[in-house]
Amino acid sequence: MTPDTAPQKEEPVEPNRKDIDPQDEQAAVDPALFEEKPIAPPFERTVLTTPLHLVTSLESRTNRWTDWNGYTVPEVLTGLGDEYRALRGAAALMDVSPLVKYRIAGRDAFAFLQRLVTRDIENLGVHRAVHVILCESRGLVLGDGLLFRLADDDYRLVTEETHLAWLMDSSEGFRVRIEDVSATLGTLSLQGPLSAFVLMQAGVGDVASLAPFAARWVTIAGMPVYLSRTGASGDLRYELWSDAEDAPHVWRWLVECGGPLGLRAAGFALRELARLEAGLPRAGQDYLSAFAAIDAREALPPAAIWASPAIDLDKGLFNGRAALRRGSDEPPARRVVSLAIEGLEPLRFSTLSLEGRVVGAATSTGFSPALGANIALAVIDAEAAAAGALLAAAERRDGLSVRETLASVRVLAKPARAHPRRLAVPAPLRP
Amino acid sequence: MERHDAIVIGAGLNGLVAAAYMARAGLDVLVLDRASAPGGVSAAHEIAPGFRLPRYTLGSGGLPPRIAADLGLAEHGLRFVRAEGGVSAFPDGSYHASYRDGAVHRREIARFSSRDADAFTRYRRDMLRAARGLAPLLSGPARGRAKGLFAGLRARLSFADRIAAIAPEDLNDMLRLWALPMSEYLDACFESDVVKAHLASAALIGGTLGPCSPTGASRLVGPWLSETGDAMGGAPDTLMPYGGPAALVDALTGVLDANGGRLRLEAEVTDILSKDAKVHGVVLANGEEIGADAILSGLDVKRSFLSLFRWKDLPEGLVERVGRVRMKGVAAKVNIALDAVPEFPYLPEGCPSLGGGLRLTGYIPAMERAFADWRERMPPRDPLIDVLIPSLIDPSLAPPGKHVLSALVHFVPETLHEGAWSDERRDALRDLVTARLAEVSPGIETRILACEVLLPDDIENEIGLTGGDLAYGETTLDQMFMNRPFPGHGGASTPLRNFYLCSPSAHPGPLVMGGSGANAAAEVIAARGGRR
Numbered sequence: 014m015t016p017d018t019a020p021q022k023e024e025p026v027e028p029n030r031k032d033i034d035p036q037d038e039q040a041a042v043d044p045a046l047f048e049e050k051p052i053a054p055p056f057e058r059t060v061l062t063t064p065l066h067l068v069t070s071l072e073s074r075t076n077r078w079t080d081w082n083g084y085t086v087p088e089v090l091t092g093l094g095d096e097y098r099a100l101r102g103a104a105a106l107m108d109v110s111p112l113v114k115y116r117i118a119g120r121d122a123f124a125f126l127q128r129l130v131t132r133d134i135e136n137l138g139v140h141r142a143v144h145v146i147l148c149e150s151r152g153l154v155l156g157d158g159l160l161f162r163l164a165d166d167d168y169r170l171v172t173e174e175t176h177l178a179w180l181m182d183s184s185e186g187f188r189v190r191i192e193d194v195s196a197t198l199g200t201l202s203l204q205g206p207l208s209a210f211v212l213m214q215a216g217v218g219d220v221a222s223l224a225p226f227a228a229r230w231v232t233i234a235g236m237p238v239y240l241s242r243t244g245a246s247g248d249l250r251y252e253l254w255s256d257a258e259d260a261p262h263v264w265r266w267l268v269e270c271g272g273p274l275g276l277r278a279a280g281f282a283l284r285e286l287a288r289l290e291a292g293l294p295r296a297g298q299d300y301l302s303a304f305a306a307i308d309a310r311e312a313l314p315p316a317a318i319w320a321s322p323a324i325d326l327d328k329g330l331f332n333g334r335a336a337l338r339r340g341s342d343e344p345p346a347r348r349v350v351s352l353a354i355e356g357l358e359p360l361r362f363s364t365l366s367l368e369g370r371v372v373g374a375a376t377s378t379g380f381s382p383a384l385g386a387n388i389a390l391a392v393i394d395a396e397a398a399a400a401g402a403l404l405a406a407a408e409r410r411d412g413l414s415v416r417e418t419l420a421s422v423r424v425l426a427k428p429a430r431a432h433p434r435r436l437a438v439p440a441p442l443r444p
Numbered sequence: 445m446e447r448h449d450a451i452v453i454g455a456g457l458n459g460l461v462a463a464a465y466m467a468r469a470g471l472d473v474l475v476l477d478r479a480s481a482p483g484g485v486s487a488a489h490e491i492a493p494g495f496r497l498p499r500y501t502l503g504s505g506g507l508p509p510r511i512a513a514d515l516g517l518a519e520h521g522l523r524f525v526r527a528e529g530g531v532s533a534f535p536d537g538s539y540h541a542s543y544r545d546g547a548v549h550r551r552e553i554a555r556f557s558s559r560d561a562d563a564f565t566r567y568r569r570d571m572l573r574a575a576r577g578l579a580p581l582l583s584g585p586a587r588g589r590a591k592g593l594f595a596g597l598r599a600r601l602s603f604a605d606r607i608a609a610i611a612p613e614d615l616n617d618m619l620r621l622w623a624l625p626m627s628e629y630l631d632a633c634f635e636s637d638v639v640k641a642h643l644a645s646a647a648l649i650g651g652t653l654g655p656c657s658p659t660g661a662s663r664l665v666g667p668w669l670s671e672t673g674d675a676m677g678g679a680p681d682t683l684m685p686y687g688g689p690a691a692l693v694d695a696l697t698g699v700l701d702a703n704g705g706r707l708r709l710e711a712e713v714t715d716i717l718s719k720d721a722k723v724h725g726v727v728l729a730n731g732e733e734i735g736a737d738a739i740l741s742g743l744d745v746k747r748s749f750l751s752l753f754r755w756k757d758l759p760e761g762l763v764e765r766v767g768r769v770r771m772k773g774v775a776a777k778v779n780i781a782l783d784a785v786p787e788f789p790y791l792p793e794g795c796p797s798l799g800g801g802l803r804l805t806g807y808i809p810a811m812e813r814a815f816a817d818w819r820e821r822m823p824p825r826d827p828l829i830d831v832l833i834p835s836l837i838d839p840s841l842a843p844p845g846k847h848v849l850s851a852l853v854h855f856v857p858e859t860l861h862e863g864a865w866s867d868e869r870r871d872a873l874r875d876l877v878t879a880r881l882a883e884v885s886p887g888i889e890t891r892i893l894a895c896e897v898l899l900p901d902d903i904e905n906e907i908g909l910t911g912g913d914l915a916y917g918e919t920t921l922d923q924m925f926m927n928r929p930f931p932g933h934g935g936a937s938t939p940l941r942n943f944y945l946c947s948p949s950a951h952p953g954p955l956v957m958g959g960s961g962a963n964a965a966a967e968v969i970a971a972r973g974g975r976r
């Protein structure tokens with residue numbers, strides 16, 4: 014008897030679990046289960062939503078949205094000033110699900126990743142994370158991200174942009190499985206001096222003992238969550254990785270527990286500001302992947318983007334090693350730097366000049382209320398970065414007229430915000 | 445004798461662009477055309493009452509914004525429509541569309557391979573790098589030689605310097621693009637056959653190379669040449685004139701008129717008067733002679749030299765050189781008037797890319813077989829068909845609710861191995877095209893009100909385009925850039941003084957619509973300025 018022959022049709026029975034014998038291979042199966050569901054063509058929804066879209070839209074007072082990596086995320090939920098005060102005084106909760114997540118597993122996963130990234134990951138323990146840089150064969154940066162070791166042969170690479178083609182091309186000869194798991198995970202970022210306390214209130218035991226860049230499985234509101242002490246911020250911060258279906262519940266529970274403590278849900282604008290204050294460049298915004306830089310001069314080596322990039326030339330063969338070794342003694346021609354312009358009002362500026370000559374452009378700008386300064390990340394000529402007396406063409410609008418003024422720019426040697434609390438062990442529960 | 449500053453032979457698109465530029469520069473310009481309406485290849489054509497489409501070309505190209513802005517075409521009623529990059533439909537019912545939006549386009553590729561969706565970033569970079577490298581070459585004449593010994597030496601040294609300054613990897617990227625066959629190049633970029641076929645089919649149209657012919661990879665750059673800085677990271681789109689090429693012709697004649705230029709129709713030029721390798725006038729079919737300081741020919745290079753001059757008046761060796769220029773017909777045009785909107789059940793409803801065209805194509809091996817058939821001069825069995833339904837974007841081209849469909853059937857030989865095309869062969873081609881259309885749009889055959897097939901031979905006979913080659917000369921590297929129309933003569937000027945080529949037979953050829961006309965006008969204007 015084949016599954017689709019008639020007897021069932023005569024008396025339509027409701028699917029009853031007791032009727033199904035798991036041992037019976039000929040058991041009648043609902044054919045609808047195996048029907049191919051038509052996938053909506055890409056143009057029908059040009060911007061995707063994250064697993065947290067419904068909860069964030071409930072939270073939104075402004076209805077201001079932005080596009081991040083092809084996903085809709087809130088730009089601002091209540092007000093940037095309000096959200097910023099929460100970030101610096103209590104805690105802010107953000108949806109960072111549009112980050113790209115790869116699962117890299119298999120017998121050669123370690124060897125493959127050693128080949129892929131510039132730093133030595135020999136000492137990366139299970140439930141630990143490190144910042145890694147990916148270079149192509151000319152030693153130019155493709156992207157950066159966080160590498161988590163979930164188990165012995167199981168890693169998670171979290172990046173800003175997609176790298177699947179490069180990962181697969183580099184994995185030739187390695188016994189690894191590379192999967193894009195972005196859609197299966199919901200990711201929350203919790204930042205601020207009270208973030209550990211909020212987690213404690215939410216029922217996470219012994220939060221304080223979690224070291225920076227360490228992670229652990231915890232239960233929040235009855236749901237398994239992978240909690241890591243990571244994030245794009247210069248303060249105490251955590252990221253929470255959970256199943257896409259669980260993420261909204263985790264979000265709601267944290268808002269409920271943290272609300273009385275001053276926690277605010279925040280949008281992408283605040284994440285950008287926190288990142289900017291911490292001086293962390295973002296791929297695609299402050300630097301271009303070498304595979305996306307149409308002008309070859311816009312592809313940069315790691316030393317141009319980070320002040321002290323994690324590169325271990327002696328760890329063995331890795332992508333870009335020969336070129337990085339060759340270029341290790343000559344300083345890069347262009348550099349990504351943090352800038353500040355003193356002043357108590359937000360400014361619009363991009364072009365940077367030195368003695369009348371354009372030397373670069375600001376790639377991310379923002380006004381930091383705590384510092385009372387406009388801060389920016391910019392790509393500028395390396396010698397101009399050393400000279401120091403830079404000027405920015407700031408645009409001041411008054412009614413319909415625009416006035417261009419030159420504001421003097423300070424190159425920041427250290428990021429605008431790097432609170433010692435960030436790395437403190439145990440994590441402080443009080444500000 | 446009537447006399448003008450400049451005479452343009454042929455009121456085709458490039459001829460009109462050249463004339464409009466010259467008229468705006470204050471020259472007294474006369475345009476002569478043997479037809480009763482301007483436009484040449486791009487002329488307005490009614491296949492049935494109320495159904496308008498270009499008779500010989502697909503009509504998907506757009507003038508570069510630079511030319512449209514220079515000539516102020518918007519003031520003469522020209523509007524452009526941005527159309528997404530088109531859809532490829534495969535015999536197995538699958539399809540691949542191009543989208544302007546990067547995120548959407550990557551998700552489209554991810555339907556076939558998520559690896560390729562990411563690899564598109566790198567492919568796009570390589571295409572845009574090549575396109576930007578070509579841009580300076582395409583915006584003016586391509587001179588192979590600098591004048592004078594020292595200037596020549598200096599130019600050569602700086603060229604060597606530039607080559608030496610290129611990193612070996614970049615040089616390799618460049619060489620791969622200019623030397624490899626398209627299929628090999630795409631194999632190195634993508635894994636999905638659908639993705640590769642979609643890109644290849646778009647690039648093959650209009651050329652005489654197959655997907656496996658060496659140097660074919662460079663054709664992949666073609667669609668990216670017009671991509672501008674504000675691009676959204678996806679596939680390149682096309683800027684199409686609203687109303688098709690006929691609207692472009694209307695706007696150009698408007699500019700010509702407004703600037704005091706004259707257009708004389710039903711005036712066929714039969715001879716060009718020349719003395720000591722210097723031209724000074726034309727003779728019309730009725731015997732009338734008209735003098736001019738500069739004469740621009742919008743005809744293809746072979747017809748310009750071999751049929752308008754007495755061969756003994758041409759400089760030594762020119763006849764042979766012109767004879768060696770390869771012009772081969774590769775495409776037949778099928779024009780169809782439809783009673784109702786065609787349905788495409790295999791394509792998603794409302795797919796915005798359909799406005800940019802529909803390609804009926806197989807995978808790369810099928811394209812290579814179609815190319816082999818063409819080379820062997822077999823009647824096409826499984827050709828590559830490029831379809832445009834311009835009335836989807838511009839409903840004024842057909843009566844309400846009805847549509848016009850343009851199909852360019854690629855890899856159709858000019859003559860068959862058995863001799864000229866017979867009526868049966870021609871009917872078989874028409875049936876083949878309607879059958880292929882019916883595969884993607886069942887029932888379309890019952891909606892056809894009128895249908896005409898124009899073989900390369902018909903195109904040659906009707907408008908005088910040698911070989912029916914819509915590219916005005918093969919677009920292989922030896923006939924492009926500084927080699928178009930002749931080696932060392934990349935541009936509009938010719939070995940005959942005051943005689944210029946303003947057709948796509950001259951650089952930049954079909955790569956930039958109207959580019960040859962704009963170049964010719966610039967050379968004429970510059971030469972006059974020099975003389976004063």
